[in-house]
Amino acid sequence: MTDLNEGPAADQTGPEAKPPRAKTHGARPRGNGGLARKRAALSEAKLLEFAELLFFAYRDFTSDPDAILKDFGFGRAHHRVLHFVNRHSGLRVADLLDILTITKQSLSRVLKQLIDKGYIVQQAGASDRRERLLFPTDKGRALAERLAAPQLVRLSEALKAAGPGAEAVLRRFLEATITAEERPKVSSIMASPAPLKPGGKD
Amino acid sequence: MTDLNEGPAADQTGPEAKPPRAKTHGARPRGNGGLARKRAALSEAKLLEFAELLFFAYRDFTSDPDAILKDFGFGRAHHRVLHFVNRHSGLRVADLLDILTITKQSLSRVLKQLIDKGYIVQQAGASDRRERLLFPTDKGRALAERLAAPQLVRLSEALKAAGPGAEAVLRRFLEATITAEERPKVSSIMASPAPLKPGGKD
DNA sequence: GAAATAAGTCAACATGGCTGACATAACCGA
DNA sequence: TCGGTTATGTCAGCCATGTTGACTTATTTC
Numbered sequence: 001m002t003d004l005n006e007g008p009a010a011d012q013t014g015p016e017a018k019p020p021r022a023k024t025h026g027a028r029p030r031g032n033g034g035l036a037r038k039r040a041a042l043s044e045a046k047l048l049e050f051a052e053l054l055f056f057a058y059r060d061f062t063s064d065p066d067a068i069l070k071d072f073g074f075g076r077a078h079h080r081v082l083h084f085v086n087r088h089s090g091l092r093v094a095d096l097l098d099i100l101t102i103t104k105q106s107l108s109r110v111l112k113q114l115i116d117k118g119y120i121v122q123q124a125g126a127s128d129r130r131e132r133l134l135f136p137t138d139k140g141r142a143l144a145e146r147l148a149a150p151q152l153v154r155l156s157e158a159l160k161a162a163g164p165g166a167e168a169v170l171r172r173f174l175e176a177t178i179t180a181e182e183r184p185k186v187s188s189i190m191a192s193p194a195p196l197k198p199g200g201k202d
Numbered sequence: 203m204t205d206l207n208e209g210p211a212a213d214q215t216g217p218e219a220k221p222p223r224a225k226t227h228g229a230r231p232r233g234n235g236g237l238a239r240k241r242a243a244l245s246e247a248k249l250l251e252f253a254e255l256l257f258f259a260y261r262d263f264t265s266d267p268d269a270i271l272k273d274f275g276f277g278r279a280h281h282r283v284l285h286f287v288n289r290h291s292g293l294r295v296a297d298l299l300d301i302l303t304i305t306k307q308s309l310s311r312v313l314k315q316l317i318d319k320g321y322i323v324q325q326a327g328a329s330d331r332r333e334r335l336l337f338p339t340d341k342g343r344a345l346a347e348r349l350a351a352p353q354l355v356r357l358s359e360a361l362k363a364a365g366p367g368a369e370a371v372l373r374r375f376l377e378a379t380i381t382a383e384e385r386p387k388v389s390s391i392m393a394s395p396a397p398l399k400p401g402g403k404d
Numbered sequence: 405g406a407a408a409t410a411a412g413t414c415a416a417c418a419t420g421g422c423t424g425a426c427a428t429a430a431c432c433g434a
Numbered sequence: 435t436c437g438g439t440t441a442t443g444t445c446a447g448c449c450a451t452g453t454t455g456a457c458t459t460a461t462t463t464c
Contacts, residue, residue, distance in 0.1 A: 042361060042369065047354040048289060049392060050361070053376035055282075056388050058260050059303065060381040075419055080257070087250060093442060101261065106421055108443065130430045130441045152249040154379060159244060159252070161378035162371045167244065169364045169371045174255035176363035177356060179262040186258050190251060277450055295411060308452055310412065332410045332461045409462070418453070424446090431440075 064150035072143070077110045079147055085120050086136045086144035088192050092125070093132050099189060119143060266352035274345070279312045281349055287322050288338045288346035290394055294327070295334055301391060321345060 042050075065079050072078075084099055085091065093111075097104055111134075114120045119140035125131030136144060159166050178186055244252075267281050274280075286301055287293065295313075299306055313336075316322040321342035327333030338346060361368050380388055 042358060044354060045395065046369070047357045048350065048395070050357050050372065050376070051350065051353055052285075052289070052392060053373065053380075053388075054260070054263065054357075056384070057376040057379035058256070060384060061256065061379055063381065077420060083253075087254070094440095102420085103422065104442075105423085105444080109420075112443090125441095128431070128441080132442065148250065148253065151253050152246060155249050155252050155256075156244060158375050158378035162375035165367065166371050166375055167248075169368050170252065170375055171255065173360050173364035173368055173372055174252070174259040176360035177259035177263055178255075179265065182258070182262060186255075190254060193247065193250070279451060296409095304451085305453065306411075307413085307454085311451075314412095327410095330410080330462070334411065405464100407462100407464080409460100411459085411461105413458075414456085416454085419451085420449105421451095422447100422449070425444100427444080428442085429440100430442105432438085434436090434438105 061151060061154060064154070065147040068147055068150075074113070075110075077106075078114055081107070081110055081114060082119060082136065082140060082144050083148070084189075085114075085134045086141055088189060089135045090133045091189075093134070095189070096134070098185065114140070263353060263356060266356070267349040270349055270352075276315075277312075279308075280316060283309070283312055283316060284321060284338065284342060284346050285350070286391075287316075287336045288343055290391060291337045292335045293391075295336070297391070298336065300387065316342070 062076060066076060069075060069079055080100055081096065084096060088095075093104070093107070096111075097107055100107065111120065115122065118137055121135050121137055122132040123135060125133055159170065162170065175183065175186075264278060268278060271277060271281055282302055283298065286298060290297075295306070295309070298313075299309055302309065313322065317324065320339055323337050323339055324334040325337060327335055361372065364372065377385065377388075
């Protein structure tokens with residue numbers, strides 16, 4: 001928390017209901033939610049709108065692949081795994097765990113299904129043979145691309161609609177939205193849209 | 203699909219593995235993934251980067267409230283419900299179903315918990331007494347704000363980092379990312395950061 | 405008064421998270 | 435070379451949250 005501190009968490013857990021017809025949303029007489037003095041800071045209300053828009057945008061962003069996945073008996077978890085294996089083929093199981101922020105038991109379940117059904121193959125690492133490097137099969141690539149297609153259309157159109165300069169702005173926004181400590185990791189992952197340089201863990 | 207059509211889904215489900223060391227990511231000799239001629243269209247690779255950044259950004263965007271929710275025995279589903287009830291107090295159950303795109307049975311479970319624990323109250327509609335309008339209690343407002351706080355900080359900083367004009371660009375981008383048919387509904391919902399005008403369903 | 409609508413409920417099931425415990429193979433340093 | 439660490443896999447069970455289908459109740463509407 002760097003800003004906004006006295007905004008939320010200020011009028012704490014009052015007693016009880018006082019049922020309906022609440023004033024706009026909180027007892028907040030200050031005009032700008034506590035972050036007014038910082039010249040450029042947005043009002044809390046505007047930030048909340050962005051939070052909502054982000055929710056709706058992401059909800060719909062995932063809807064097309066979700067629909068396709070059902071035909072394959074897969075879920076969103078499979079999509080995530082397949083996407084990253086396809087885009088960064090040769091990554092290790094540990095890399096994937098780090099990207100997805102899930103446990104290896106959770107990953108194991110979906111990864112095994114993707115392997116069993118022939119969408120992903122494993123290969124022992126060259127330098128370290130304990131590592132299992134992951135690669136998409138042709139079938140895996142085809143599915144990954146089919147899942148990505150509607151998302152790319154969506155993004156392409158949204159960027160166009162956002163107007164000139166949108167690309168740079170959006171990139172900076174998204175990167176800054178990622179937790180600071182995660183950024184180097186994300187950069188490192190995204191820097192290899194190809195076989196990850198072996199041993200390039202961190 | 204408006205563009206990008208012959209890009210993905212082109213080289214379909216080939217036979218089998220041909221294991222590792224895949225060329226960058228697909229058999230795609232065309233320089234610009236099939237959407238080159240449209241002067242301003244981004245390359246497939248760049249669009250994929252945006253897709254990944256969106257994933258990472260959203261992953262981290264939800265991480266702070268998720269951590270807080272654990273202390274309350276709630277999950278992300280509770281957060282979503284509480285957020286929308288707080289921001290758009292007085293909405294109906296049907297509105298919520300529409301926003302969240304889940305079944306009423308799914309909603310019922312988390313909503314009941316939020317009601318039982320005193321975060322949300324219901325009130326019969328004035329004009330139509332079948333409707334159950336939803337309102338946050340003081341306790342509910344407090345929790346909603348506590349959950350929102352880190353997200354607002356994150357957004358505020360990311361918008362600052364994105365530079366001048368980011369606000370307008372981002373708004374256009376997010377709105378355009380929402381499925382076209384959903385946009386009127388979303389606008390209508392977002393237009394009421396207060397008690398929804400009764401009967402204002404669609 | 406009958407049909408349609410808003411909401412709630414019961415039951416069963418699927419997906420994808422989680423924890424904990426433990427096994428195997430390979431690497432690495434003393 | 436042995437012993438500790440690391441990378442991965444696996445078994446077992448639990449929880450959160452999504453699904454379908456069937457049905458009830460209250461209320462509005464025609």
